[in-house]
Amino acid sequence: xxxxxxxxxxxxxxxxxxxxxxxxxxxxxxxxxxxxxxxxxxxxxxxxxxxxxxxxxxxxxxxxxxxxxxxxxxxxxxxxxxxxxxxxxxxxxxxxxxxxxxxxxxxxxxxxxxxxxxxxxxxxxxxxxxxxxxxxxxxxxxxxxxxxxxxxxxxxxxxxxxxxxxxxxxxxxxxxxxxxxxxxxxxxxxxxxxxxxxxxxxxxxxxxxxxxxxxxxxxxxxxxxxxxxxxxxxxxxxxxxxxxxxxxxxxxxxxxxxxxxxxxxxxxxxxxxxxxxxxxxxxxxxxxxxxxxxxxxxxxxxxxxxxxxxxxxxxxxxxxxxxxxxxxxxxxxxxxxxxxxxxxxxxxxxx
Amino acid sequence: xxxxxxxxxxxxxxxxxxxxxxxxxxxxxxxxxxxxxxxxxxxxxxxxxxxxxxxxxxxxxxxxxxxxxxxxxxxxxxxxxxxxxxxxxxxxxxxxxxxxxxxxxxxxxxxxxxxxxxxxxxxxxxxxxxxxxxxxxxxxxxxxxxxxxxxxxxxxxxxxxxxxxxxxxxxxxxxxxxxxxxxxxxxxxxxxxxxxxxxxxxxxxxxxxxxxxxxxxxxxxxxxxxxxxxxxxxxxxxxxxxxxxxxxxxxxxxxxxxxxxxxxxxxxxxxxxxxxxxxxxxxxxxxxxxxxxxxxxxxxxxxxxxxxxxxxxxxxxxxxxxxxxxxxxxxxxxxxxxxxxxxxxxxxxxxxxxxxxxxxxxxxxxxxxxxxxxxxxxxxxxxxxxxxxxxxxxxxxxxxxxxxxxxxxxxxxxxxxxxxxxxxxxxxxxxxxxxxxxxxxxxxxxxxxxxxxxxxxxxxxxxxxxxxxxxxxxxxxxxxxxxxxxxxxxxxxxxxxxxxxxxxxxxxxxxxxxxxxxxxxxxxxxxxxxxxxxxxxxxxxxxxxxxxxxxxxxxxxxxxxxxxxxxxxxxxxxxxxxxxxxxxxx
Numbered sequence: 015x016x017x018x019x020x021x022x023x024x025x026x027x028x029x030x031x032x033x034x035x036x037x038x039x040x041x042x043x044x045x046x047x048x049x050x051x052x053x054x055x056x057x058x059x060x061x062x063x064x065x066x067x068x069x070x071x072x073x074x075x076x077x078x079x080x081x082x083x084x085x086x087x088x089x090x091x092x093x094x095x096x097x098x099x100x101x102x103x104x105x106x107x108x109x110x111x112x113x114x115x116x117x118x119x120x121x122x123x124x125x126x127x128x129x130x131x132x133x134x135x136x137x138x139x140x141x142x143x144x145x146x147x148x149x150x151x152x153x154x155x156x157x158x159x160x161x162x163x164x165x166x167x168x169x170x171x172x173x174x175x176x177x178x179x180x181x182x183x184x185x186x187x188x189x190x191x192x193x194x195x196x197x198x199x200x201x202x203x204x205x206x207x208x209x210x211x212x213x214x215x216x217x218x219x220x221x222x223x224x225x226x227x228x229x230x231x232x233x234x235x236x237x238x239x240x241x242x243x244x245x246x247x248x249x250x251x252x253x254x255x256x257x258x259x260x261x262x263x264x265x266x267x268x269x270x271x272x273x274x275x276x277x278x279x280x281x282x283x284x285x286x287x288x289x290x291x292x293x294x295x296x297x298x299x300x301x302x303x304x305x306x307x308x309x310x311x312x313x314x315x316x317x318x319x320x321x322x323x324x325x326x327x328x329x330x331x332x333x334x335x336x337x338x339x340x341x342x343x344x345x346x347x348x349x350x351x352x353x354x355x356x357x358x359x360x361x362x363x364x365x
Numbered sequence: 366x367x368x369x370x371x372x373x374x375x376x377x378x379x380x381x382x383x384x385x386x387x388x389x390x391x392x393x394x395x396x397x398x399x400x401x402x403x404x405x406x407x408x409x410x411x412x413x414x415x416x417x418x419x420x421x422x423x424x425x426x427x428x429x430x431x432x433x434x435x436x437x438x439x440x441x442x443x444x445x446x447x448x449x450x451x452x453x454x455x456x457x458x459x460x461x462x463x464x465x466x467x468x469x470x471x472x473x474x475x476x477x478x479x480x481x482x483x484x485x486x487x488x489x490x491x492x493x494x495x496x497x498x499x500x501x502x503x504x505x506x507x508x509x510x511x512x513x514x515x516x517x518x519x520x521x522x523x524x525x526x527x528x529x530x531x532x533x534x535x536x537x538x539x540x541x542x543x544x545x546x547x548x549x550x551x552x553x554x555x556x557x558x559x560x561x562x563x564x565x566x567x568x569x570x571x572x573x574x575x576x577x578x579x580x581x582x583x584x585x586x587x588x589x590x591x592x593x594x595x596x597x598x599x600x601x602x603x604x605x606x607x608x609x610x611x612x613x614x615x616x617x618x619x620x621x622x623x624x625x626x627x628x629x630x631x632x633x634x635x636x637x638x639x640x641x642x643x644x645x646x647x648x649x650x651x652x653x654x655x656x657x658x659x660x661x662x663x664x665x666x667x668x669x670x671x672x673x674x675x676x677x678x679x680x681x682x683x684x685x686x687x688x689x690x691x692x693x694x695x696x697x698x699x700x701x702x703x704x705x706x707x708x709x710x711x712x713x714x715x716x717x718x719x720x721x722x723x724x725x726x727x728x729x730x731x732x733x734x735x736x737x738x739x740x741x742x743x744x745x746x747x748x749x750x751x752x753x754x755x756x757x758x759x760x761x762x763x764x765x766x767x768x769x770x771x772x773x774x775x776x777x778x779x780x781x782x783x784x785x786x787x788x789x790x791x792x793x794x795x796x797x798x799x800x801x802x803x804x805x806x807x808x809x810x811x812x813x814x815x816x817x818x819x820x821x822x823x824x825x826x827x828x829x830x831x832x833x834x835x836x837x838x839x840x841x842x843x844x845x846x847x848x849x850x851x852x853x854x855x856x857x858x859x860x861x862x863x864x865x866x867x868x869x870x871x872x873x874x875x876x877x878x879x880x881x882x883x884x885x886x887x888x889x890x891x892x893x894x895x896x897x898x899x900x901x902x903x904x905x906x907x908x909x910x911x912x913x914x915x916x917x918x919x920x921x922x923x924x925x926x927x928x929x930x931x932x933x934x935x936x937x938x939x940x941x942x943x944x945x946x947x948x949x950x951x
Contacts, residue, residue, distance in 0.1 A: 064825070067868065071824040074523040080868040082519050089520070116521040116542045116593020133613060134594035140614070199649055207657035214659050215650040216427070216616075216643050313646040315615050323431065323614070323645055328820045 040345045047341040055330050066092035072328040073131045128331030137335035148316035152301040155239040163244035167251025189245035198311030201238050216313035235312045254286030295351030299344035404685040409933045411464045417931035422950030424637040426664045429648040433524045436597035437581035438516035444666050447939045450946035452602040453584035456490050459938025467937040470575050478575050485570040485892050492561045497624045499607040505560040508585035514541045514552050516582035528577050534568045572892040573853050605635035616643045636949030661927045666942040668922030686926050690941035693743050694846035694920040699874040700913050704839040711775035713912035719768035721804035723761040725917045728796035733923050738916035742905045748852045748898030754909050768808045780809020783839030786827045789816035794842045829869035852901025875913040
């Protein structure tokens, strides 16, 4: 073949191949996470010397005798080799499983992420239900913290050194330093129980039932959580803006006579958004895995609270389910963030 | 009987929060209404606060955790046995009155207390007529038999107590779900000669069978509506209220059961129209809401959180809305005779003598936490005697000289070393362990502290005899609340050597005394109540003589009585909870 310019393949193809590669990597990563999580709960205790009956003791009442422990260990499959137990777990996810209720059996349809023998219910429907709450909390708070955090950061950067800048950064510092279990209880005390402006702890109405009630129940947790997180965004945006606004091309844009708003937003902010997008992906992914402290403080029945309650009660199938779902969210959140880079920053090559 | 363990919240943060709310003043005392009783500290202890027959309103409960199960066959929490009276009627129940009368049993579903025969090996009850389930079907003795049968199935219902399993003459019966009889009533140990009569046949005599008849397991269950593990999602009511909604893990509501006939039920005033229970609510939030009036009852009954407790005791107005309830609960340390040199009684006595009992009490909250325990039986248990063999009260900070003498007698004049276990998540137990380290250290007994996770503490560590022995756990932090306030309910699980299982899960870690086992058997067969009660005192003394337990604190809790409530009193029988079934809204 003669030397010369190689024709560049059309862009959509590259994007597609990139996405497929990343999706396959994500699935592989999920498989690894499932094996590791399963190992932590069902293999490591064995390494530490726990017997099958010891593992089963978590699922029986405090008065159980040896015979009952053996029966429970057998029922939960703890006498089988570990790879058989893992295989059963994966089979449940893919094909579903059946469980005994006493007089009948109940079907746990696919994906069956395990069955809690403490609450006697499949884990997946609980997770779906809880995801809605955590999702509502995370998305609502995300909108608030991005809007406020970024705009505060932009304004602070443009008015660097002013009183506004100092106060904004001071407030941001407070937001980052004050723990949510303190600010949460405080805001509940003041706004819910004293002034009756917002809903009491534990209030949650699904959006499908009553959107106005849904928003009213969540406004306090949204604001309190956003206050905590917006701080980092304000500071990052400010730092990124200060750096960007000093660049040559900004002066060029101004010299060209572009309106200031276009200069700031289209040219200045856009460049500063890359680090923001990174941490947004991480933050949202982590939150969707369960905003544990916020949910505990406001008694919201989300995934984080579910995880904490499951850990306290030693309900291993639930903990396993939450871990898997949380890991899925984080993995996919990062995938989306990586894709967004290409949109925001044309310099990023999808090679 | 279990209580929901108080989760240690972040006290400082919560204290600051509550400090802020205190700044704004209080609107909760409500003494400006002329007809309402004025609140006083301990107004619900030993008497009824604001007695009322007024019906109406919604009673709001919150739980910082979740039920083990709403199914009467599958529950062991004390608060659950209290709350269950809203939707279930057992054969007998504790008299719903304040003070010592509340310790006595009274018939509920049955017309009278049980009638023993055959040397207390057979017990007969006659059910009241006219009692119905929520759907209008009549309750018969067969429904009670079926309920007890299903409670025997520990595979399907692992959480409840095992008294029926242990005492009924089962003859191999396991579960109604494996029952070959067409009506699923194949258990021969229970007979139902007619719809109103039920007869229990025991393996051995047991004089206190009425306490078993009090258990939720005797709450009738209609066999046709039994869905096994799913039954808890809608328990069929025999009480004044029935389930309206039940969102597992979140909340449930009860409304009036129109098929409950008050003429058949002298024990329940059934004042509120509706009952709401929220689950898994933040414990500090519960306290804030109680004080602000947004919530009526903290259902766990383990008392307010540490920060709130300080605030209440310091504020005279708030304190008027507080009650200190004596629980039938003992915090103590097991002294392990399997671990040398504690196999020698003098070394064990040295431990008891050297302990600083005042410091032990302070670890559990001082006066608000309870009283110094000088023996095992809490004083409110019938039969408890004043036993103080080692001068705990006169030597509150320990008796180092007497301890050193005992050390010399056991050949360890310079002291010895051993390990002490405690539950890592419990700050009070950690404080206790450190206090013992100090006071015992003064006489040369060196303790190495070993924390363990509370979920597995009794199943795998301190409660497993081999583990404790091999890891030289000489002292083990312990605690026990009676399943019911009588000598058997309190003592049997913690001093009977025959209940100790090698597989773990024991609460009796160290008491293996043949005399005690014999005395327990004697009490079981003594149907004369005062004579039986005397035996409990004898057992308590004998255990203390052997120095295999170091009693610490007879526990109390500080409860906040919401100003929204009327007809409030603490039930001794239920173990220091408010009698939930009698509460009403102002």
